[in-house]
Structure formats: C-alpha cells, structure tokens
Amino acid sequence: MKLTFRRYDLRLRHTFTIARGSSDIDPVIVIEVEHDGIVGLGESAPSGRYGESVDTVEKFLRSFDLSMFTDPFQLESILAAVDGHAEGNPSAKAAIDLALHDWIGKRLGVPLYKYWGLDPSATPVTSFTIGIDTPEMVEKKVREAEAYPLLKIKLGGENDREIMKAIRRATKKKIRVDANEGWTAKETALERVKWLEQEGVEFVEQPMPAKDLAGTAWLRERSPLPLIADENCVRLTDIPKLQGVFDGINIKLMKCTGLREAFSMIRTARACGLKTMMGCMIESSIAITAGAHLSPLLDYADLDGNILITNDPYDGVRVENGRLVLTDRPGIGVVPRA
Amino acid sequence: MKLTFRRYDLRLRHTFTIARGSSDIDPVIVIEVEHDGIVGLGESAPSGRYGESVDTVEKFLRSFDLSMFTDPFQLESILAAVDGHAEGNPSAKAAIDLALHDWIGKRLGVPLYKYWGLDPSATPVTSFTIGIDTPEMVEKKVREAEAYPLLKIKLGGENDREIMKAIRRATKKKIRVDANEGWTAKETALERVKWLEQEGVEFVEQPMPAKDLAGTAWLRERSPLPLIADENCVRLTDIPKLQGVFDGINIKLMKCTGLREAFSMIRTARACGLKTMMGCMIESSIAITAGAHLSPLLDYADLDGNILITNDPYDGVRVENGRLVLTDRPGIGVVPRA
Numbered sequence: 001m002k003l004t005f006r007r008y009d010l011r012l013r014h015t016f017t018i019a020r021g022s023s024d025i026d027p028v029i030v031i032e033v034e035h036d037g038i039v040g041l042g043e044s045a046p047s048g049r050y051g052e053s054v055d056t057v058e059k060f061l062r063s064f065d066l067s068m069f070t071d072p073f074q075l076e077s078i079l080a081a082v083d084g085h086a087e088g089n090p091s092a093k094a095a096i097d098l099a100l101h102d103w104i105g106k107r108l109g110v111p112l113y114k115y116w117g118l119d120p121s122a123t124p125v126t127s128f129t130i131g132i133d134t135p136e137m138v139e140k141k142v143r144e145a146e147a148y149p150l151l152k153i154k155l156g157g158e159n160d161r162e163i164m165k166a167i168r169r170a171t172k173k174k175i176r177v178d179a180n181e182g183w184t185a186k187e188t189a190l191e192r193v194k195w196l197e198q199e200g201v202e203f204v205e206q207p208m209p210a211k212d213l214a215g216t217a218w219l220r221e222r223s224p225l226p227l228i229a230d231e232n233c234v235r236l237t238d239i240p241k242l243q244g245v246f247d248g249i250n251i252k253l254m255k256c257t258g259l260r261e262a263f264s265m266i267r268t269a270r271a272c273g274l275k276t277m278m279g280c281m282i283e284s285s286i287a288i289t290a291g292a293h294l295s296p297l298l299d300y301a302d303l304d305g306n307i308l309i310t311n312d313p314y315d316g317v318r319v320e321n322g323r324l325v326l327t328d329r330p331g332i333g334v335v336p337r338a
Numbered sequence: 339m340k341l342t343f344r345r346y347d348l349r350l351r352h353t354f355t356i357a358r359g360s361s362d363i364d365p366v367i368v369i370e371v372e373h374d375g376i377v378g379l380g381e382s383a384p385s386g387r388y389g390e391s392v393d394t395v396e397k398f399l400r401s402f403d404l405s406m407f408t409d410p411f412q413l414e415s416i417l418a419a420v421d422g423h424a425e426g427n428p429s430a431k432a433a434i435d436l437a438l439h440d441w442i443g444k445r446l447g448v449p450l451y452k453y454w455g456l457d458p459s460a461t462p463v464t465s466f467t468i469g470i471d472t473p474e475m476v477e478k479k480v481r482e483a484e485a486y487p488l489l490k491i492k493l494g495g496e497n498d499r500e501i502m503k504a505i506r507r508a509t510k511k512k513i514r515v516d517a518n519e520g521w522t523a524k525e526t527a528l529e530r531v532k533w534l535e536q537e538g539v540e541f542v543e544q545p546m547p548a549k550d551l552a553g554t555a556w557l558r559e560r561s562p563l564p565l566i567a568d569e570n571c572v573r574l575t576d577i578p579k580l581q582g583v584f585d586g587i588n589i590k591l592m593k594c595t596g597l598r599e600a601f602s603m604i605r606t607a608r609a610c611g612l613k614t615m616m617g618c619m620i621e622s623s624i625a626i627t628a629g630a631h632l633s634p635l636l637d638y639a640d641l642d643g644n645i646l647i648t649n650d651p652y653d654g655v656r657v658e659n660g661r662l663v664l665t666d667r668p669g670i671g672v673v674p675r676a
Contacts, residue, residue, distance in 0.1 A: 073452050074455065074456075074457050075456075076454075076456050076460075076635070077460070104455075108446050108448070116414075117411060117412065117413025118412075118413075118414050119414060122414075236605065239609055240581065243578065260455070264605035264606075264609070267602035267606060268609045270575075271574045271575050271577055271602070271606045296414065
C-alpha cells in the first residue's frame with residue numbers, strides 16, 4: 001500500500017467567525033492510498049481546537065509507514081496501528097480511515113452506504129451554517145441561504161441577541177444554535193437557552209466549556225431545549241459519561257479518527273439514550289461525502305463544510321431541498337470537478 | 339426475497355445439564371433467504387430462557403413478510419422491521435440477520451470477517467463446555483475434551499465442590515465457570531467465587547440472578563475474579579447499565595437478534611470499559627461459524643455449540659489447538675457435510 005498526500009487550500013465564501021476566531025482560507029490535506037491498481041481518496045481537515053494543523057498532519061502521515069500492511073481490507077488492525085502511532089492527530093488518522101474505506105468500496109464495487117447496509121433514501125436534511133458576523137452581514141448570509149430550510153448559527157458571545165434579531169428579521173426557518181463553549185457561567189447559559197426556545201430554536205450545541213460537565217448537567221436539568229455535546233464528545237469512549245449531561249452528541253470524522261469509529265459512536269450513543277448528529281469542519285466534498293454515507297443512521301446532520309467554500313475540488317453528495325442526496329458511485333464516490 | 343425454513347434436531351453428544359434443566363436433543367430452525375440467484379443461510383436456536391421454542395420461531399418466520407423488501411443490502415431497514423415485527427423472538431430475528439449477512443458476503447464474494455475488516459489470524463481460543471453431571475461422568479468428559487486447552491464448566495448448584503474436585507482430578511487446565519444465575523444469596527456467591535479463584539478459575543459468568551443487579555455489584559466489589567454478564571446482557575441497550583456491576587459481557591447471537599447488533603455490542607461494551615465474550619446455544623456450524631467471524635474482536639470466545647453435537651449438517655469454522663480457524667469461503671461460508 002502506498003500513501004501520498006498534498007495540501008489544498010479551501011477558500012471560504014465568507015470570512016468564517018465562531019467564538020474562537022476567524023479565517024478566510026482553510027487548508028486541508030488530500031491523501032491517496034494506492035494498492036493493487038485501486039486508489040482510495042481521503043482528507044484531513046485539521047482543527048487547532050484538537051491540537052492539529054496542516055504541519056502536524058503532514059508530519060503524522062510522513063512518519064506512519066502504511067507500506068507495512070498488505071491488505072486494505074484489514075481495517076481493524078491497520079486503524080489500531082494508526083491510532084497507536086501517536087496520541088491525538090485525529091484528522092490525520094481520519095484521512096487514512098477515509099482512504100481505506102474508499103478503497104474497499106471501490107474494490108467491492110459498492111458505495112459506502114450500501115457497504116454499511118443503509119438506505120440512501122433515509123438521509124436527513126442538513127443544516128446550513130451562518131458564521132458570526134455583523135448584523136447586516138448575518139442578514140445577507142441568511143438571504144443567500146434561501147435554498148436551505150434549516151439553519152445553524154454560531155452564538156456564544158456578547159452580541160447573541162443582536163445576531164438572533166438580525167436572523168429573525170430575515171427568516172422564520174428552524175434554527176439550531178452552536179455556542180462553541182461560549183457561555184462560561186451556567187446562569188448565563190440558562191438565560192440564553194430559555195430565550196432561544198422562545199426564538200424557535202431546535203437545540204443548542206455545546207453551551208458551556210467542555211471542562212464544566214457539572215455545570216452542563218445543571219443546565220440540562222433546567223433547559224427547555226435539548227443540549228448536544230460537541231467539544232465534550234471527541235471519541236467513542238467519551239460517550240458513556242455524557243449520559244444525563246447531554247441529550248445528544250455531535251460526531252465529526254475529524255475529531256473521532258474516521259468512519260469506523262463514527263459508526264460505533266452512533267451505535268453506542270443510541271445504547272446510551274443519546275441522539276446522534278454528524279457535524280464537520282470546513283472540508284471538501286471528499287470528507288463531507290464520506291460522512292454523508294453514514295447519515296441515514298443520524299437524527300441530525302450538519303454536513304455543509306463543502307457548501308461554505310468556493311473551490312471544492314470534487315463532486316460528491318448533493319443537497320436537494322436541504323436533504324442530503326448520496327452518490328451511487330463505489331466507495332466514497334467523489335469525482336474531480338469538471 | 340424468499341424465505342424458507344425447516345426444523346432440524348441437533349443430537350447432543352452427552353445429555354446436557356445446566357442449573358435450569360437437562361436435554362438430549364436440541365431442535366433448531368435452519369432458514370434460507372433466496373434472492374437474485376443467491377441463497378443466504380441462517381439458523382435459529384431458540385432458548386426457553388428467552389421465551390422461545392421451535393414453535394414460536396416458526397410462527398414468527400411465517401408471519402414476517404420478507405418479500406416486501408427487494409434488496410438484501412438494506413440490512414438496517416430490514417432488521418429494524420424484523421425487530422419491530424414482534425417483541426422478543428431474538429433467535430428467530432437472528433436467523434434472518436444471519437441469512438442476510440450470508441447473502442451479502444456471497445454477493446460481494448468475501449467472507450464475513452473480511453466484510454467487517456477483521457484479521458482472521460486474530461481469532462481467540464474457544465473454551466469447551468463440560469455440562470453438569472455426576473462426578474464420574476464429569477471426569478470422563480474432561481478426558482474426552484483433551485484437545486481443548488480451555489474448559490468452561492457449569493456450576494451454580496449444591497454439588498459445586500464435588501464437580502470441581504472431579505475436574506481437578508482429571509486436569510490442571512484453565513477453567514471458566516458459568517453459574518447460570520445459580521447462586522441466589524450474595525454471601526454464597528462470594529464464598530464460591532473466592533474458592534474458585536483458589537481453584538485456578540479465570541472468570542465467573544452470571545453468578546447471581548439477573549434481577550439482582552445490586553447483589554451482583556456488591557459481589558463485584560469483593561470478588562477476586564472478573565464477573566461476566568450473560569442473562570443480564572441480552573441486547574445492546576443493556577450494556578451501559580452494567581458498568582460497575584460486571585467486568586464483561588457474554589454476547590450471544592440468539593439473545594441479541596444477530597450479527598449486526600452483536601458487532602455494535604462489542605463496540606459499546608469496549609466504550610463502557612467492559613470485556614467482550616461471545617457465547618452460544620447448542621447450534622449447528624451455521625450459527626457458530628457466523629459468530630466466529632466476529633471473534634477477532636473478542637476478548638473471550640465460547641463457541642463450542644457445534645462440537646457438542648453428533649449430527650452437525652454443515653462444515654464451517656474449525657478448532658485447532660483450541661483456536662478458532664475461520665473459513666475463507668464467501669459469507670458465513672458453511673457447506674453441507676459430505
């Protein structure tokens with residue numbers, strides 16, 4: 001098996017601001033795993049929140065010797081070796097996981113949803129994210145998002161009320177809120193959550209800092225809206241301790257090391273009585289399409305990373321009336337844009 | 339998709355006695371799912387402990403209309419419909435799950451271990467079960483089990499010490515003990531567990547009645563041996579509540595409705611810090627081989643149901659020096675005995 005990779009700079013449609021910072025360009029790493037005449041495609045979209053950058057991803061991929069394995073079908077052993085190679089590096093690990101799944105799907109001649117036994121007509125509607133901005137820009141972005149019936153907005157700062165007012169001036173659509181750990185005091189979080197319920201919000205993601213599980217449990221007892229864990233739910237083993245603290249989890253391929261762990265996270269979350277959502281980073285159609293193949297299993301999808309960029313190098317999953325529409329091509333099933 | 343089934347009476351090598359009762363013949367139901375020129379094989383081995391008999395299995399299979407589905411690949415939707423068709427009936431549901439997996443493996447041309455990304459060289463040693471009997475017969479059975487390095491014995495009654503004495507007269511092999519809920523008082527259970535540790539026992543399965551979780555948690559705090567849940571762990575959703583009560587779980591296809599749920603149970607148990615074991619009923623090589631394909635993921639295997647019978651209609655997984663040896667044939671990969 002031969003692994004090659006290249007950096008690719010995704011250009012954002014709008015400067016993207018969340019509680020932690022802003023960016024115009026998001027670099028990702030596109031990888032290829034070649035074996036026996038078949039090429040599997042993968043992608044790493046590193047996030048500083050999880051200690052990664054394109055440099056750490058490149059370092060990880062350079063130092064891991066995939067050529068010691070001779071059969072891409074041995075996902076369990078290979079991915080255990082990848083995971084054990086170094087702590088952290090979740091998106092670098094995800095890139096290999098994606099490429100191996102793509103390879104297997106191509107070898108078997110089936111798209112990943114079929115490989116996993118899923119019904120492609122059962123995909124959910126994906127939300128479309130509106131980044132933090134001036135009230136004027138937020139209103140403009142909401143109008144641009146006309147095609148998407150379900151919005152996600154990033155709150156968690158001082159001007160939450162202004163942003164929401166701007167959104168509600170522009171639309172009555174159902175809204176999901178991501179606070180990205182922005183409300184540090186539990187009383188503030190409760191006040192915001194109660195207010196958001198009045199504003200027609202469906203749920204709130206990660207209202208409080210990940211380190212404050214006790215505060216979040218306090219909030220959940222009083223919250224009129226479901227709370228979804230994002231920064232608090234990185235990998236499979238985080239899930240059991242979220243029972244009674246959150247109502248659901250946001251799974252991201254780039255946090256959890258890839259598709260194989262994501263599938264297990266969906267099952268384990270259900271067993272723990274938690275709803276499942278899949279989110280994403282700013283990603284090309286490679287990673288978004290990979291995640292979308294799992295989406296028939298989800299309660300909620302937020303797979304819009306590829307819609308927020310202007311230079312997506314691949315075609316894959318599409319969005320029609322807000323709903324994810326999977327490709328029937330084998331593996332992840334993306335093809336280079338014409 | 340066309341489903342047909344037939345009853346088959348498995349003849350036991352020895353009258354089989356556990357804490358709940360005895361038997362000489364164990365009837366199972368062999369099923370076939372035919373679609374697009376491929377036949378998937380499955381098996382149901384009903385247990386009265388879970389409210390089933392060959393009659394209830396036949397009734398379930400007659401009343402479920404599999405012909406409403408047109409694609410065996412749609413495991414998720416089909417198995418949800420099967421599970422929702424009636425409460426209980428886990429082994430009837432497992433038969434359909436097995437047949438669909440066999441069909442998919444045959445269609446894709448890969449054995450199930452490969453379909454799941456597993457390493458066939460990572461299979462564990464299986465234990466070989468010695469049923470409750472007179473001390474003389476126990477000693478005879480232990481000698482007959484010479485080829486198996488790891489024994490499992492059924493205790494949980496008044497003559498536990500006599501049985502163990504007979505075993506230890508015949509062998510020094512590592513032993514696993516299954517009490518099948520036999521010790522109703524927690525003090526008795528603790529006394530037996532402490533004694534068994536002295537006797538070179540590896541772990542104890544289901545020491546106390548399933549309804550006494552508090553007693554089992556009390557026992558675990560004091561037990562020198564790991565405790566494995568059997569009757570307490572039927573399906574996926576049972577797992578999270580076993581944290582802190584048991585050290586591991588015994589998954590059986592005939593309790594949990596089949597391979598798809600079993601795979602998720604293995605992942606969820608790990609996430610909950612529990613060891614995983616796969617056990618079985620008295621089953622032919624169809625169901626034993628199906629379970630064995632998952633065994634590279636297990637900590638412990640007790641897949642000997644097909645060894646305990648004299649008229650196994652199929653050839654599949656083999657046991658060499660105690661270790662499970664998988665077949666490379668597509669699907670479950672069993673073939674009729676010559």
